[in-house]
Every structure is written in structure tokens, then in C-alpha cells.
Amino acid sequence: FLVYYGLAQFEWIRESALWPIFKEAKWCALIAFSLNTAAYTANILRGAIAQTSFTEIEAARAAGMPPGMVLRRIVLPSAWRRALPAWGNEVVFMLHGSALAGVITIVDLFGAARIVNSRHFIPFESFLTAGAFYLVLTFLIVKAFKIWEKRWHRHLRGHRI
Numbered sequence: 001f002l003v004y005y006g007l008a009q010f011e012w013i014r015e016s017a018l019w020p021i022f023k024e025a026k027w028c029a030l031i032a033f034s035l036n037t038a039a040y041t042a043n044i045l046r047g048a049i050a051q052t053s054f055t056e057i058e059a060a061r062a063a064g065m066p067p068g069m070v071l072r073r074i075v076l077p078s079a080w081r082r083a084l085p086a087w088g089n090e091v092v093f094m095l096h097g098s099a100l101a102g103v104i105t106i107v108d109l110f111g112a113a114r115i116v117n118s119r120h121f122i123p124f125e126s127f128l129t130a131g132a133f134y135l136v137l138t139f140l141i142v143k144a145f146k147i148w149e150k151r152w153h154r155h156l157r158g159h160r161i
Contacts, residue, residue: 004104029101048083088145101108
């Protein structure tokens, strides 16, 4: 809302080369969602990196790994395993937040349900269908992240002999 309606009030934005981007609602929504999700994702990764055990890093240094290799082989994979569940939640939140795009004239899933309701006067069916689509999309995202987590945590499962 602030990106779409707020930036248009500044004349220097309207006269700049950025105006073709900021006058389109879809680009403003993409920029706003990207900035919001990037901030949360960066914080998730920062927290996961901060939780990396100092003993793991010290063991890698003692083995003679240079700092770049310690980051690439020890810190980032370990942090990624811890960050993956929280990042999955952030992706689901972004999906649910996409319903806010209707505020700036973008027809999303919820906006389509509003249009069907206004044309055919069937609020129950239109919003129930939109809710079912959101539910299915959420389950698909959660299932994909569960598969991804299972892959990244397979070394933690016991091996059969």
C-alpha cells in the first residue's frame, strides 16, 4: 500500500526512470513482498548462523580449513538445516499475505472470489473455493518443505544393517 500509493506522491519519483515500475501495481506488490520476505529470511538465516556451535567451527579450524571453507562446508549447511522449518513458515506466511495485494488493485485469489461474489451473489461458494485453493497450496508448500527437510536431515536418521 505504501509503495504503490505512497511513492506516487513524490514528484521526483514520477519524473524518474523508476516511474514505469512504480506506477504498475504488480511491480509494487512484488517489491513490497520481496523486501518483507527478504528481511524475515535474512533474520532467520542470521539466527541460524548465530546458533552454530563454536566447537564445530573450532574443529574445522583445527583441521586446517580456511575461513571460506569453514563457512561453506560447516556453518552454512548446519545453519540451513536449522533455518529450513522457519523459512517454510515464512513462505506460507507470504502465500497468505498475498491476499493483501487486492488492496492495490491486483486480482489475486481472494480478489477473484470477491469479483465472483459481486457478479453472481454467491459469497459462500466463491470464498469457500478461494479458501480451499489456499488450503491446497499451503499443504503443497508444507509437503515440499517436509520432503526438503527429510533430505537435509537424512544423516540424522539411523541406518539399518
